[in-house]
Amino acid sequence: MTRLLTLFAVLLGLAAMTAPARAESYDNVVQAELRPGWRLPNGDHMAALHLRLAPGWKTYWRSPGDAGIPPEFQWRGSRNTRAITPQWPAPVVFWQSGMRSIGYKGELVLPLRVSVKDARGDARLGGVVDIGICKDVCMPHRVRVSVDLPAKATRPDPVIAAALANLPxxxxxxxxxxxxxxxxxxxxxxxxxxxxxxxxxxxxxxxxxxxxxxxxxxxxxxxxxxxxxxxxxxxxxxxxxxxxxxxxxxxxxxxxxxxxxxxxxxxxx
Known part of the structure; x- marks a missing residue:
């Protein structure tokens, strides 16, 4: 945690040197939703976190590099779920001022494999996701998301399927x-x-x-x-x-x- 806080301070300090101070609502930088996906034959449910970022902005992979901010997930608003496992698509390596970061630019569809307690019943996925976002400034940002996961939904979502096809x-x-x-x-x-x-x-x-x-x-x-x-x-x-x-x-x-x-x-x- 100490290292992460230090990194935040360094990144914000670098941003202050390279960009004029201005007031900006970072809520407009990221649009976040959960895609409800479909129920798998084994009873698990495939959903996804879908992030759309404003032009020029990026967010980070699970291991973001020395210059990145790692994502954190809290799914306390979920029901009828046992475990939620992200399936990370292949990211891109970014270099800026001699520092490396790893993540996604513009958009991220992050498939989430949800282990359901009672596979015959509907489930709900909800909580908060803490991510890093970066353009001229790099900073942590929190999004709140929730969605119902119907047991009868069996048709695959092509957007999620495309993200799964991009796994390493x-x-x-x-x-x-x-x-x-x-x-x-x-x-x-x-x-x-x-x-x-x-x-x-x-x-x-x-x-x-x-x-x-x-x-x-x-x-x-x-x-x-x-x-x-x-x-x-x-x-x-x-x-x-x-x-x-x-x-x-x-x-x-x-x-x-x-x-x-x-x-x-x-x-x-």
């Missing part, structure tokens, strides 16, 4: 032949090198590495091709600044900017 490919689907991770001591943390044996792409690949433990911070990696493999080097630190164990099998590695987006789960030592 799995490692096997993308032709990944193997992934290895090496760790070494580093100043104030652990150095991590990930080597991915995969078909050569565009040469513009970027990687995002996420740990299962939310207390672990993974810096934006340096990524490039070496010896026929895509290699990402980064540093991992604990929020407390103390020692920690890194479970390499639980790492999630996403490759963006290549021939296709790829999500890889876990790596060997």
């Amino acid at each position: 490919f799995s490692g096997p689907e993308a032709g990944v032949r193997g992934v290895s991770c090496r760790v070494a001591p580093a100043k104030k943390g652990v150095g991590l090198e990930v080597a991915i044996d995969m078909p050569r792409g565009t040469g513009r690949e970027e990687t995002v590495i996420e740990a299962r433990d939310p207390a672990l911070w993974v810096a934006d990696p340096d990524t490039g091709w070496s010896g026929g493999r895509l290699v990402a080097r980064t540093t991992v630190r604990h929020a407390s600044g103390g020692a920690f164990a890194l479970d390499r099998s639980a790492l999630r590695i996403t490759v963006l900017g290549g021939a296709m987006p790829v999500e890889i789960k876990g790596c060997a030592g």
Whole structure:
């Protein structure tokens, strides 16, 4: 939390230096709604959060990079639901003033797989979503959304289906032949090198590495091709600044900017 607040202060400070002060209603920047979707054969329900942003504005992915603001979801207004799991479409990498962020520009349709307690009955999805939005200024923003999820709705929504079609490919689907991770001591943390044996792409690949433990911070990696493999080097630190164990099998590695987006789960030592 301290790191996030510090990031907000830095971003707002940069904005103050580059843009004249002005009064603006940021409620007009984002239009948010929940698409009710359809009931799946197994009893789950596929819905979606649909965000439309004003021209030039963007919002952030689940792992927004060092210059981004992570989204948070609170679904306390829901009924007849057990769990809500976002299905993230492949994002875009943005660079501004030498800082990297990861997200979506203009529009985001975020599919939400809803586990329903009683699959025979209607459900309701509702709550608040805290997101980051950015143009000349970057700031947190809250939207309130709700929608009924009818049990009899079985026809797929083509807008949600298109977003599901844009999910990253799995490692096997993308032709990944193997992934290895090496760790070494580093100043104030652990150095991590990930080597991915995969078909050569565009040469513009970027990687995002996420740990299962939310207390672990993974810096934006340096990524490039070496010896026929895509290699990402980064540093991992604990929020407390103390020692920690890194479970390499639980790492999630996403490759963006290549021939296709790829999500890889876990790596060997």
